[in-house]
Amino acid sequence: VRTRVAIVGAGPAGLILSQLLADAGLGSIVVDSRSRTEIESTIRAGILEQNTVDLLRTIDPATRVDTVGHRHDGIELRFGDVGEGHRIDFPSLVGRSVWLYPQHEVLKDLLALRLAAEQDLRFGVTVEGVDDGDPVHPAIIATDAHGDPVRIEADFVVGADGSRSIVRAAVTGSRSGGYFREYPFAWFGILCEAPPSSDELIYSNSPDGFALISQRSPDVQRMYFQCDPTADPAAPSDAEIWDTLQARVPGTTLNEGPVIQRDVLRFRSVVAHELRRGRVALVGDAAHTVPPTGAKGMNLAIADVVLLADALRALLTEGDGQLIDTYADRALDRIWKAQHFSWWMTSMLHVAPDASDFDRRRQLGELRTVLESEAGRTYLAEAYTGWSIEPPK
């Protein structure tokens, strides 16, 4: 088959790209190795930046972000033995907010919207690689849900296929590699059936390690605590999980309830060496991953897509290649700012296993530096709520 743009990956990046391309009159085919049910039920991130919400409202004025999602005007950072808390008030500092609206809900909305618009969207399609032998008509080589070979020829191929991207090899020459760093800890994440323990998110740097108190709905909550990257999610009992969480949020008594899902999230910081080669480009986790502290991952993916959609419109409808030639550099400006912010939040809030007493006290000094200063809180609020999509030059 032939299409204008072949998109690998039906996550937030791939689906929003198909929508923005359709708005510009460009057809696309989106393929994903997973089933629709799997895509709609995988628990992922929870926080949308102001930019992301503005875009979702443009795409669908009736978006459920405004009915099912919750606007959050601040977060709390907590530290020390007694849980000294500092709230960052987003609207008063930067005039912006964030929304708690889980990624799988965003995906349900986008899938429904694209399918209603008769988007060619194929589930259960395993991509094996990109044939870029013809420089202006790259093709995706894949196997469909029935095990039959498929070849999708296009004017452009986009890898929106996540951190284990297959398309990446066609851009960087290798499926692995890139600029990266690892962290000596991971997150133990739970979903529990309990009422919220806090109206807003609490990021806590306790003497025993990091914890994050987030929410999902009136009856289900999402929480995380720092753990060893080799931890077995099945090992601790519910009671042990609650003991760990309670100890890490001094100053708050958490509402406990049955733990209905548990997982260990290992994380890294990665940026691919290249984001585009010829008529193949990467967006989202295929191009970069960030550690989760700071909630940048999905938002950064969507910011890439906004730039790429515009560049593809110029290239494929006007024959103007200027925006595609600068796509990588423009996307990287934001990517490295988000990499820095995610690394910084992670290093400031976690207790490294080898931290000395000096390191620990310096970290508390850093938290005070930021939280007791309006300039410090403003930087944090600006980064957390998200830089505007096209920074003024």
Ligand code: DHB
């Ligand atoms: C959630 C995840 C994050 O990484 C974060 O920084 C905030 C919230 C969440 O899943 O709710």
